[in-house]
Amino acid sequence: MSAIGIRIESVSKRFAHRVKGEVYAVRSVSLTVQPAELLTLLGPSGCGKTTTLRMIAGFEQPDSGRVFIGEQDVTGLMANQRNIGFVFQNYALFPHLSVFENVAYGLRVQRQPEGDISRAVSDVLALVGLQGYERQFPNQLSGGEQQRVALARAIVIRPRVLLFDEPLSNLDAKLRVHMRGELRELQKRLDITAVYVTHDQEEAMAISDRIAVMHHGAIVQEGTAEDLYRRPASEFVAQFIGRTNLLAGRVVSAGPGGIEVDVVGQRIRVSDEGTRAGLGQTVHLVVRPEVIELRPEDSGAGVPGTIVSRTFLGEKAEYEVRVGTDLLQVASYNPVQRGLFPVGQRVTLHFPTEGIQLLSEGSA
Amino acid sequence: MGGPAGRFLIRRSPCFLEASFVIGIAAMRANSWRRTLRDPALFATVVTLWALLALFILFPLANLLARTFIEGGHFTLANLGAILRDANHRQAFWNSLLLAALVGLCGTILGFLYAFTAVRANLSRAWITVLDAASLLLLISPPFTSAIAMIFSFGARGLITYHLLGIKGFTVYGLHSTLFSETFTYFPIAYLTLKPILHGIDPNVEDMAFSLGSSRWRVFRTVTLPLTIPGLANAFLLLFAASLADFATPLILAGNSFPVLPTQAYLQITGLFDLKGGAVLSFVLLVPALAVYLLQRFWVSRRYYVTITGKVGAQTAIKSVAPWARAPLLCACLLVAGVILYFYALLFYASVVVALGANHAWTWQHYRVIFTEGLKAIHDTLIIGGAGMPLGGLYGILLGYLVAKKIFPGRQAMEIVSMINYALPGTIVGIAYLIAFNDPPLVLTGTALIIVACYVFRYSPTGIRATVALLQQIDPSIEEASESLGASSGTTFRRITLPLILPAFFAGLGVVFIRSMTAISATIFLVSINWTLITVRILENMTELSLGPAAAFSVLVVIIVFVVIILISGLLRRFRAAGAVEMTSILGG
Numbered sequence: 001m002s003a004i005g006i007r008i009e010s011v012s013k014r015f016a017h018r019v020k021g022e023v024y025a026v027r028s029v030s031l032t033v034q035p036a037e038l039l040t041l042l043g044p045s046g047c048g049k050t051t052t053l054r055m056i057a058g059f060e061q062p063d064s065g066r067v068f069i070g071e072q073d074v075t076g077l078m079a080n081q082r083n084i085g086f087v088f089q090n091y092a093l094f095p096h097l098s099v100f101e102n103v104a105y106g107l108r109v110q111r112q113p114e115g116d117i118s119r120a121v122s123d124v125l126a127l128v129g130l131q132g133y134e135r136q137f138p139n140q141l142s143g144g145e146q147q148r149v150a151l152a153r154a155i156v157i158r159p160r161v162l163l164f165d166e167p168l169s170n171l172d173a174k175l176r177v178h179m180r181g182e183l184r185e186l187q188k189r190l191d192i193t194a195v196y197v198t199h200d201q202e203e204a205m206a207i208s209d210r211i212a213v214m215h216h217g218a219i220v221q222e223g224t225a226e227d228l229y230r231r232p233a234s235e236f237v238a239q240f241i242g243r244t245n246l247l248a249g250r251v252v253s254a255g256p257g258g259i260e261v262d263v264v265g266q267r268i269r270v271s272d273e274g275t276r277a278g279l280g281q282t283v284h285l286v287v288r289p290e291v292i293e294l295r296p297e298d299s300g301a302g303v304p305g306t307i308v309s310r311t312f313l314g315e316k317a318e319y320e321v322r323v324g325t326d327l328l329q330v331a332s333y334n335p336v337q338r339g340l341f342p343v344g345q346r347v348t349l350h351f352p353t354e355g356i357q358l359l360s361e362g363s364a
Numbered sequence: 365m366g367g368p369a370g371r372f373l374i375r376r377s378p379c380f381l382e383a384s385f386v387i388g389i390a391a392m393r394a395n396s397w398r399r400t401l402r403d404p405a406l407f408a409t410v411v412t413l414w415a416l417l418a419l420f421i422l423f424p425l426a427n428l429l430a431r432t433f434i435e436g437g438h439f440t441l442a443n444l445g446a447i448l449r450d451a452n453h454r455q456a457f458w459n460s461l462l463l464a465a466l467v468g469l470c471g472t473i474l475g476f477l478y479a480f481t482a483v484r485a486n487l488s489r490a491w492i493t494v495l496d497a498a499s500l501l502l503l504i505s506p507p508f509t510s511a512i513a514m515i516f517s518f519g520a521r522g523l524i525t526y527h528l529l530g531i532k533g534f535t536v537y538g539l540h541s542t543l544f545s546e547t548f549t550y551f552p553i554a555y556l557t558l559k560p561i562l563h564g565i566d567p568n569v570e571d572m573a574f575s576l577g578s579s580r581w582r583v584f585r586t587v588t589l590p591l592t593i594p595g596l597a598n599a600f601l602l603l604f605a606a607s608l609a610d611f612a613t614p615l616i617l618a619g620n621s622f623p624v625l626p627t628q629a630y631l632q633i634t635g636l637f638d639l640k641g642g643a644v645l646s647f648v649l650l651v652p653a654l655a656v657y658l659l660q661r662f663w664v665s666r667r668y669y670v671t672i673t674g675k676v677g678a679q680t681a682i683k684s685v686a687p688w689a690r691a692p693l694l695c696a697c698l699l700v701a702g703v704i705l706y707f708y709a710l711l712f713y714a715s716v717v718v719a720l721g722a723n724h725a726w727t728w729q730h731y732r733v734i735f736t737e738g739l740k741a742i743h744d745t746l747i748i749g750g751a752g753m754p755l756g757g758l759y760g761i762l763l764g765y766l767v768a769k770k771i772f773p774g775r776q777a778m779e780i781v782s783m784i785n786y787a788l789p790g791t792i793v794g795i796a797y798l799i800a801f802n803d804p805p806l807v808l809t810g811t812a813l814i815i816v817a818c819y820v821f822r823y824s825p826t827g828i829r830a831t832v833a834l835l836q837q838i839d840p841s842i843e844e845a846s847e848s849l850g851a852s853s854g855t856t857f858r859r860i861t862l863p864l865i866l867p868a869f870f871a872g873l874g875v876v877f878i879r880s881m882t883a884i885s886a887t888i889f890l891v892s893i894n895w896t897l898i899t900v901r902i903l904e905n906m907t908e909l910s911l912g913p914a915a916a917f918s919v920l921v922v923i924i925v926f927v928v929i930i931l932i933s934g935l936l937r938r939f940r941a942a943g944a945v946e947m948t949s950i951l952g953g
Contacts, residue, residue, distance in 0.1 A: 059844050078403070079847040086848040092841035096863045106849030157849060
């Protein structure tokens with residue numbers, strides 16, 4: 001069975017709110033997930049990502065809009081008629097059933113013959129690395145093992161699509177990194193379309209083919225991890241994907257190759273991709289902490305500043321540097337070799353002439 | 365005891381005030397209708413349950429009100445006026461309130477003494493077990509066990525008054541002994557209400573007061589007691605309601621000089637064959653009963669402070685009771701426990717001697733009597749209890765599941781309606797059933813069904829609440845997981861939810877069975893030549909002064925109930941061991 005995609009068309013969902021009356025959890029969201037693609041819905045809590053996922057699953061009914069799985073309109077179907085695999089944040093294993101019976105549940109509901117069931121269950125348990133766990137009960141398993149059972153239970157029914165609702169957020173940090181690699185590998189191996197919900201941008205960047213960033217019930221930007229990082233469309237995306245300095249500056253020259261912006265007393269060249277900023281206009285630059293280079297004060301040109309704080313993290317050191325009235329974040333990689341600046345030290349900041357992005361929305 | 369129904373009312377009512385919100389509610393209503401109609405199993409269950417609730421709760425109650433207020437198709441207050449003009453009835457009304465208030469007061473004090481001693485006096489586990497056992501004994505017995513023991517002790521030929529003290533002409537009948545007997549019968553309710561509250565007061569809070577230089581008495585007065593006041597009010601109201609509803613104790617002990625409403629209503633119907641008078645009297649009883657219930661449920665029970673201290677801090681030795689005060693407190697409690705044990709020992713003794721107070725020769729005669737001419741009552745009771753048990757258990761978890769988990773129109777109304785027969789005094793329920801099912805369209809009088817239905821709809825709320833409590837511990841995603849794996853809501857309920865709420869099922873059916881064995885106030889109106897009950901036979905024996913068989917019957921009931929409780933606790937333990945969810949008590953609520 002080759003993979004099929006998912007399409008949602010201007011889907012909205014309202015909820016009753018105790019104080020505000022009625023609020024939109026999701027407002028007119030449209031989204032296309034390509035066959036065999038892993039798309040992540042990324043956003044802070046309350047942004048509507050889980051509600052969107054639950055509408056794809058059929059746990060919530062949209063107030064308006066349509067949901068398609070493949071070419072089938074599933075908007076009116078209950079979750080049990082959609083043939084999806086859903087993996088929950090808290091695993092949602094059946095506490096009274098053994099690992100075997102948990103995984104076999106969906107097959108038993110389909111009334112498959114006993115022989116097929118036991119074959120399919122052992123195959124899928126082998127796939128997730130849980131052979132020999134058949135007779136254990138959920139409360140005897142570790143968090144990672146429970147999540148593997150949940151995954152096995154979801155994929156054994158050969159669902160058309162896989163939906164993940166923050167599946168790793170209850171695991172500790174190391175296991176989380178390991179499991180996300182396994183999840184991704186499994187999704188590729190099964191050649192299945194997947195929608196993945198998380199609030200962790202690193203997880204999203206690690207696992208996804210494409211990311212849709214959600215904010216206040218709407219999708220604010222879609223693209224690959226690299227797209228979003230390099231060309232954030234808004235301050236929100238710039239701040240949410242990675243860390244960033246958002247610097248206001250005035251356009252001092254504009255030409256066909258790009259524009260020059262006066263920022264903190266220095267002229268920075270920016271490749272202007274279609275923003276058409278005019279001379280004298282105020283624009284915002286997305287300056288990532290790692291592109292700024294710090295040098296000692298006496299190294300000539302550059303913007304002078306003072307180190308305000310320093311956090312040593314091993315592979316990098318993070319500084320806060322005061323430049324005039326602004327406080328800039330600067331990350332310096334390989335600090336052990338390159339040396340650390342003490343707090344209070346006067347330094348110069350050097351911006352690259354390429355690769356700095358203009359925020360496309362006007363004022364942000 | 366604050367159930368979800370009340371919480372919903374309180375939580376949601378401010379929303380209704382917002383005009384803009386009304387549209388949203390309407391939209392959601394439409395949505396919930398849509399959802400309900402799309403899920404045939406849910407729809408069918410909701411419709412069936414509403415039909416049952418309407419038939420066995422609303423219809424009888426409506427009949428009772430109609431009988432009271434409608435005469436020849438018109439609304440009238442004449443019936444009510446006629447009853448209230450009768451001085452005897454007015455006296456019964458005030459007597460009922462007086463008795464209930466006194467029982468509330470005495471029972472709460474006794475319950476507090478018990479709870480305070482158990483929680484705060486640093487007793488060993490063994491002593492606490494003794495206190496618990498004594499109060500449990502009362503909770504599971506027929507409510508008039510202590511009344512019978514009172515007659516044995518203080519009656520005309522009473523063991524204590526006549527034989528021990530040689531008093532002749534002592535009248536056991538009246539307020540004093542009814543009060544005494546009801547206080548003993550119902551104080552365990554106060555004990556069970558107050559114990560967790562006292563337990564929930566973090567000893568560190570008291571330590572704090574000690575560290576500020578307070579004396580023990582001052583800490584008790586200014587910290588412990590104020591924190592317990594909502595619990596005391598709650599216990600008082602629960603006891604007030606229990607006494608107001610109690611029928612058997614006053615029937616045995618109150619006598620002619622102290623009429624109360626439930627007995628008046630009973631006599632009006634069985635003695636004077638005046639159904640209408642009985643209906644009106646039970647309406648008069650309904651008003652204070654409902655007021656107390658609403659007060660308890662929606663006001664007092666949400667005024668607990670206990671949780672505010674949050675997590676109980678480091679274990680600290682409890683210092684609330686001075687060493688010299690421990691012994692008197694324990695003695696007082698043991699005295700109470702001693703009286704209870706004495707009651708039961710006396711009951712047993714009376715069942716194995718020829719005639720208590722006259723001929724103390726050993727005999728099995730009374731047991732022979734109850735297993736020959738009384739066999740029908742035993743047989744009927746077991747059949748009725750046995751039939752009510754699975755029905756009540758099923759009804760309890762179905763309704764509990766629906767109101768806790770599903771969104772459908774009229775959900776809150778369903779929960780509230782399901783509690784009505786539980787909240788009302790049994791006399792009212794019994795008379796309402798009698799009126800409703802005596803004439804066409806539905807004649808059930810004289811059948812076992814009417815008794816079974818009465819028990820199921822009156823005593824299942826325990827199961828409903830246990831189900832709701834259990835379901836609140838089960839994450840909704842577990843059912844969604846089942847749904848996403850292709851299971852219909854019916855399959856999900858059968859294979860996932862049902863096994864997880866099985867403890868509530870056992871608790872629910874256990875309570876229905878136990879109450880079928882011990883209750884009398886409602887079903888005394890519903891028994892017939894065809895179907896009778898042990899409790900009714902006990903009462904008949906008491907009035908015929910054949911005390912031996914009455915005692916033997918009572919002992920039998922206590923034994924049956926004990927066996928059932930042990931079986932159910934065993935089942936509960938087994939299912940807890942299987943790893944699902946914990947279930948605290950089968951007697952809660």
